[in-house]
Amino acid sequence: MFPVLNTDRLVLRELKINDAQAILNCFSNSDVLRHYGQNALTSLDQxxxxxxxxxxxxxxxxxxxxxxxxxxxxxIIGTIGFQEWSTEHRRAEISYALFPESWGKGYAMEAVNRVISFGFQEMDLVRIGAIVFTENDASNKLLTKVGFEKEGILKKYMHQNQVPYDTYIYSLIR
Incomplete structure (x- = not known):
């Protein structure tokens, strides 16, 4: 059963097919993608x-x-989750994206805090990592604020529009 998480203002729930148009709108938006390391989505089928x-x-x-x-x-106003989840090594990487109209309202902080708590308490993670473009000031500030430690720079680690970018690697240890 997919876990539904609640915060004061948010419900974090499973993505459904009827969320496809909102996801397409978000992940075809160049403002959202400029620090995301993924090509724009182009179709509902995709x-x-x-x-x-x-x-x-x-x-x-x-x-x-x-x-x-x-x-x-x-x-939905965005997505959040873990990838590279290893139950053997008890680690995962967090990623999130909010629609631009929801930026600057504290929603990302609220969602990140709830997901971190779930990761440590329910998924039994010991390490939560994050990889962030060095230019992504908002995300770098958010991760530092919630307690992530910057471990280093991964040079030319992610490409956006065929351009290589350096990223910071962060960790939060239980």
């Missing part, structure tokens, strides 16, 4: 395939991805 992969990854304990919903509003 997004539906990704949603099915998220479900499969969760079933196989390789990752978990939530849709971020404002309580009482329906729809």
């Amino acid at each position: 997004v539906k395939h990704i949603i099915n992969n998220f479900s499969k990854n969760y079933d196989e304990k390789r990752g978990i991805k939530w849709g971020i919903e404002l309580k009482g509003q329906g729809g």
Whole structure:
């Protein structure tokens, strides 16, 4: 059973096929993608395939991805989750993206704190990692604020629009 997580203002829930248009809108937006290290999504079929992969990854304990919903509003304002989940090594990497109209309202902080808590308490993680473009000031500040430690720089680690970027690697240890 997919875990539904609640915060004061948010519900973190399983992504469904009817979220596909919102996900397409988010992940085809150049403002969202400029520090994300992924090519723009281009079709609903592509997004539906990704949603099915998220479900499969969760079933196989390789990752978990939530849709971020404002309580009482329906729809989603972004996504958050863990990938590179290793039950053997008790670690995973966190990633998140919010739609631009939801930036600067503290939603990312609220979601990140809840997911970290779930990761340590329910998934029995010992390490949560994060890889962030060095230019992504908002994400770098957020991770530092919630207690992540910057471990170093991965040079030319991610490409965005065929351009290589350096990233910081962070960890939060239980």
